[in-house]
Amino acid sequence: MIAADSVWKSFPVERDRPGFKEFITNVPKFLKSGRNQFWALKDVSFRVNKGECLGIIGRNGAGKSTLLSLLLGSSQPTKGKIEMQGKRTPLLELGAGFHQDMTGRENIIMNGILLGQTKDEVLMKIDEIIGFSGLEEFIDRPIRTYSSGMYMRLAFSVAIHTDPEILLIDEILSVGDEFFQKKSNEAILGLINRGITTVFVSHDMSSVKKICSRVLWLEHGGIMADGSPDDVVEKYITRGSDDGSKVY
Amino acid sequence: MDRNTRRTLDLLQILTDKEITVKYKRTALGFLWSLMNPILSALVLFIAFKIFMRFQMKDYTLFMLSAMFPWTWFSASVLMCVNTLTGNTSLIKKVIFPKRLLILSVINGQLVTLIFSIPILAAMTFYYGMHPVWTWLYGIPLLMAIQYFIIYGMGMLTSMVNAYFRDMEHIIAVCINMLFWMTPIMYPLQMVPEKYRIFLVLNPMTYLIESWRDVIMGNNINWDYILISVVTAGLVMSAGTAVFNRMDKRIDEVL
Numbered sequence: 001m002i003a004a005d006s007v008w009k010s011f012p013v014e015r016d017r018p019g020f021k022e023f024i025t026n027v028p029k030f031l032k033s034g035r036n037q038f039w040a041l042k043d044v045s046f047r048v049n050k051g052e053c054l055g056i057i058g059r060n061g062a063g064k065s066t067l068l069s070l071l072l073g074s075s076q077p078t079k080g081k082i083e084m085q086g087k088r089t090p091l092l093e094l095g096a097g098f099h100q101d102m103t104g105r106e107n108i109i110m111n112g113i114l115l116g117q118t119k120d121e122v123l124m125k126i127d128e129i130i131g132f133s134g135l136e137e138f139i140d141r142p143i144r145t146y147s148s149g150m151y152m153r154l155a156f157s158v159a160i161h162t163d164p165e166i167l168l169i170d171e172i173l174s175v176g177d178e179f180f181q182k183k184s185n186e187a188i189l190g191l192i193n194r195g196i197t198t199v200f201v202s203h204d205m206s207s208v209k210k211i212c213s214r215v216l217w218l219e220h221g222g223i224m225a226d227g228s229p230d231d232v233v234e235k236y237i238t239r240g241s242d243d244g245s246k247v248y
Numbered sequence: 249m250d251r252n253t254r255r256t257l258d259l260l261q262i263l264t265d266k267e268i269t270v271k272y273k274r275t276a277l278g279f280l281w282s283l284m285n286p287i288l289s290a291l292v293l294f295i296a297f298k299i300f301m302r303f304q305m306k307d308y309t310l311f312m313l314s315a316m317f318p319w320t321w322f323s324a325s326v327l328m329c330v331n332t333l334t335g336n337t338s339l340i341k342k343v344i345f346p347k348r349l350l351i352l353s354v355i356n357g358q359l360v361t362l363i364f365s366i367p368i369l370a371a372m373t374f375y376y377g378m379h380p381v382w383t384w385l386y387g388i389p390l391l392m393a394i395q396y397f398i399i400y401g402m403g404m405l406t407s408m409v410n411a412y413f414r415d416m417e418h419i420i421a422v423c424i425n426m427l428f429w430m431t432p433i434m435y436p437l438q439m440v441p442e443k444y445r446i447f448l449v450l451n452p453m454t455y456l457i458e459s460w461r462d463v464i465m466g467n468n469i470n471w472d473y474i475l476i477s478v479v480t481a482g483l484v485m486s487a488g489t490a491v492f493n494r495m496d497k498r499i500d501e502v503l
Contacts, residue, residue, distance in 0.1 A: 011501050075500030096342040101273040114343050119258040
């Protein structure tokens with residue numbers, strides 16, 4: 001279960017840091033101006049029930065990834081509250097924490113623990129993970145020798161074998177070659193059908209329609225629509241073509 | 249053991265392993281470097297101070313190294329800790345885990361080098377006609393524990409401040425260097441002229457380093473020095489924890 005209650009999130013606007021000379025000559029100005037804020041999320045509220053799959057769509061910079069990192073807990077809302085029940089598994093950046101000089105096997109163990117498993121739990125599943133990745137012959141080589149596709153396959157295989165309860169996905173379904181893509185899509189669908197709660201950010205409208213049970217459309221940090229996948233995607237696409245300058 | 253504790257310990261262990269092994273992963277000597285590093289730096293210092301500068305002092309090399317090795321653990325760890333948060337951005341933003349484990353793993357990794365330098369110190373005591381004494385058995389672990397907390401506190405403080413204020417990294421490098429010369433490592437405290445000695449007396453690292461030397465060289469332990477070091481550790485830890493917890497909430501905005 002996920003409940004976001006009127007969540008706001010701001011970031012300090014990064015201006016070019018003033019050089020020391022400018023700072024000294026303009027001290028009053030810098031003291032006065034205070035901090036410029038950029039509101040990435042404005043008053044966002046929603047609920048995701050257990051077993052539901054919520055899709056989040058919107059243009060670049062609409063606040064989708066910010067929302068995901070708030071749900072993950074790697075950042076805190078500026079205002080408002082987020083309640084989560086269950087173990088969160090992030091599929092935000094595949095291979096975050098991979099080390100180039102360690103072997104595939106060593107990276108599986110480290111990544112599995114980072115994603116919330118104990119070492120024993122990872123070791124119990126390691127053959128399954130290696131099997132899923134299809135990288136048996138490369139698994140004891142350092143991953144700096146991997147192609148980028150192999151790297152992603154390894155990362156994805158670890159991530160989906162971590163017994164997620166809440167899965168947070170940031171458009172990573174297009175992993176590896178066509179064959180592996182099919183396999184990974186099926187694996188994710190399998191997890192969703194097993195009743196875990198999912199939040200799924202994507203620009204791929206057909207997979208959003210296929211996977212999600214509900215869709216949230218974000219724009220400029222606010223919610224534009226929240227409803228059934230077909231309706232919201234439809235609205236989003238029509239709106240996108242209305243003002244051609246900003247087609248997603 | 250509760251599952252979460254288990255996972256945290258596993259994570260700490262694997263991060264520490266990584267810290268130790270990855271450093272030497274593509275080297276020919278591998279883990280042997282942990283032993284080679286202290287031996288070679290001992291040799292360099294021996295040549296510089298005993299052969300070139302002909303420092304006239306009894307047992308000088310042992311005197312210096314018994315302070316130098318613990319100091320290296322301190323300085324190397326603090327200098328590495330400063331970058332633990334800024335250097336692991338993707339991990340911190342995309343995965344949830346206790347960030348302080350990054351700091352602890354750095355300290356543990358450097359501790360291994362100190363542990364490997366203890367046999368060197370033991371060998372040297374024989375060379376100088378002494379021998380390791382029983383105080384080593386409790387003195388060394390005790391001092392390690394105290395110093396561990398000092399480094400941990402410093403690590404939390406500097407790494408977190410560095411995330412918001414990247415000048416910290418450069419400031420700390422200068423400070424560590426300054427602190428090195430303000431601590432009686434290369435010279436005995438009594439050698440400093442009386443009127444300047446106050447700088448060393450006010451430096452808490454003086455007491456810790458002097459205690460290391462007392463233990464290694466088999467002198468009587470000065471328990472006042474130990475007490476001062478414990479108090480220092482307590483203060484640094486509280487400051488570090490307070491800053492770390494407070495600034496942690498908004499760290500995603502600055503990384």
